[in-house]
Amino acid sequence: MHKPKTPGREHLHTTAVILNGPRDLGLDRLSVTPPSADDLVVRITHSGISTGTEKLLWTGDMPPFPGMGYPLVPGYEAAGEVVEAGKQTGYRPGDRVFVPGANCFDGAFGLFGGAASLLVSDASRVTRIDPGLEAEGALLALAATARHAMAGPGKAVPDLIVGHGVLGRLLARLTIAAGAPAPVVWETDPARRDGATGYDVIDPSADERRDYNSVYDASGNNAVLAELIGRIVKGGEIVLAGFY
Structure with missing residues (x-):
């Protein structure tokens, strides 16, 4: 639900990426709910594209989810600059921030809502980041996902990672x-094997090892699980870190 409008203030406007339906993508100009004293107005400079949820929205294969529908403003990995800060936020114009999407649009669902030139977000949902982070700033949520996958008492770090995407x-x-x-990383797509620093990326067919202790799947391909079970030692673990 949108917050109450600030008395006497006109709507802001933004240019947003719009998914009007499966495989129907475009740009549109939308009204944005005026900010309250708890809100920030953020000019977005970078927004990531999820190859999991947003790909399913693009293809039309996304399962029903509360608050989701078409037309939809995608994007839940965005970085930008505060251009206006409410009195109660503790932020100032010019602060560099990460925004996990926003629900501030008139005429479109905003369950994600980060792929827009300007958005309004409650300051409690925003994270201040280093001013020097440009596109990298949009990776904060994925970095947290990776960190959480590796967290926990007695959790083993991976000696095999499946998938050389961002995660x-x-x-x-x-x-x-x-x-x-350094872990071994499997990647079936030759175009995605570049960019490794301090570790090797190989085609799974070139790997004969069957003594991995901890395998982290970041591919989201559930068809690979049977193969992975045969690659771990007795008592080993497989961590499902992808989107399935």
Whole structure:
């Protein structure tokens, strides 16, 4: 639900990416709910594209979910600059922030809502980030996903990661940053094997190992699970970190 409008203030406007329906993508100019004293107005500079949920929305295969429908403003991994800050927010114009989407649009669902030039968000949902972070700032949510996948008492760091997309790369770098041995990374797409720093990315067919202790799947491909079970030692673990 939208917050009450600020008395005497006209709607703001934004240019947003709109999914009007499956495989129907465009740009549109939308009204944005005026901010309250608890809100920030953020000019978005970078917005990520999810190859999980948003791909399913694009193809029309996304299962029903409360608050979701078409037309939809996608994007829940956005970075930008505060241009207006409510008195109670603790932020100032010019602050660099991460925004996990927004629900501030008239005429479109905003369950995600980060893929817009300007948006309004409650300050409690926003995270201040380093001013030097440009496109990398939009990776905060995925970095948190990778960190949470590796968190927990007695949790083993991966010695095999499946998938060299953004999440797989983050898992590999966090493993090395933790001081653990470099993991092996599987990737079936030759175009995605580049960009590794300090670890090897190989085609699964070139790997004969069957003694992995901890396998992290970041591919979202449930068809690979049977193969992974045959690759771990007795007592080993498989962590499902992707979107299935």
